[in-house]
Amino acid sequence: MSARIFNMLLGVWLTAAPALLGYTGAARTNDSIVGPIVASVALMAMWEVLRPLRWINFAFGLWLIAAPSIFDYEGSPLFNSLIVGALLSSFALVRGRRTKRFGGGWSSLWRHAIPSEDQDGRPEVVVVTGASAGVGRAVVREFAKRKAKIGLLARGEDGLAGARKEVEAAGGKALVIPIDVSDAEQVEAAAAAVEEAFGPIDIWVNNAMVSVLSPVKEMPPEEFKRVTDVTYLSYVYGTLAALRRMLPRDRGTIVQVGSALAYRSIPLQSAYCGAKHAVKGFTDALRSELIHDKSRVRITMVQLPAHNTPQFSWIKTRMPNHPQPVPPIFQPEVAAEAIYWAAHHNRRELTVGWPAAKAIWGNKIIPGFLDWYLALKGYGGQQTGEPVDPNRPDNLWRPVPGDHGARGIFSHRAKPDSIHLRLNLHRGTVIAAGVIALMLLATGIFIWY
Structure with a gap:
């Protein structure tokens, strides 16, 4: 990356040189055009996914060396062009070391070719809670594609068995552990079983949840407690089990599957929203403690929008019509891709989809308006037009x-996809592209006038 920084500075120098050295004519025009492009390309090439762009600056370096002969430079423009051209070409040849942080090639602009093995060259060992269905099941499939060894934690034995078959069919290994994650002792025992079977846990994904669709005034205390136990305290118990193993090794990643509702609560899901707020508060506190302790154990949170999962067919409800996710709706594979990415990149928090980002930022800017808006739209938005079967089972x-x-x-x-997620995963590239566009625009205006 140092070579890219030097080239960016050379581009800045080229842009400023005509004014500083007082030359005009073709040399001034050439440097004023090439300078901003060189600086912008160097900035973009800092991201490994765009590292091949450095060859553009190699070509510009050769051009600067040849330009004095073409335009008959003399004096300071001649020496400046030759020196900068030689340095620019030399630094462009420096490839730099590979890292995992920014992806590994052009293809990662549209798909993520992240290594399936950890730094020791062994398949990753992963624990996923709520692995039997929904987002958790999609996450299991995402890791199974990379032949990970996965501990599957959930209550539903039928779903766990199906998940195990999918993992093994993809070439991974699975350990089925039917537990209630709201029980701390069961979670700790599950973590021990996973390490005994597969070795040290690399990634722990807290995902389990339950909810109740009901006005606050109609919910009994035991339902609030149950939602809190599963949707919040299971994250605490899972995190503690992971930390007991990761902290002594000073490595590992914990992924908390969150929601836009961790920022912006909606009516009829008070218990769930409260639990997600609690997860965010717990995660932020722990992150600061890990930073204080200079630990290399990492924790991240992925904030999701509405997804098409089976939960809406079994969520407990007191409303007259069938529950639905608040539109727009995404397939659970979108969430799974984001969760896998977050587990392998150093992002503090990842927001998935424009609806989630809109809810989060809207609550920061116009929370009072959203209170009124959700009072009007939040009830109907969570129900279809079809009556719900009063005898259907819930989980x-x-x-x-x-x-x-x-x-x-x-x-x-x-x-099936989210443009917002694509841009968010490559926000460095997006910012760099914006910078180069602005610099080219500024150069055009400068030359025009």
């Missing part, structure tokens, strides 16, 4: 039998 206290997979019943309305 608040016990799992619903059967293997329900990752997707729910709203696939016809769900988006």
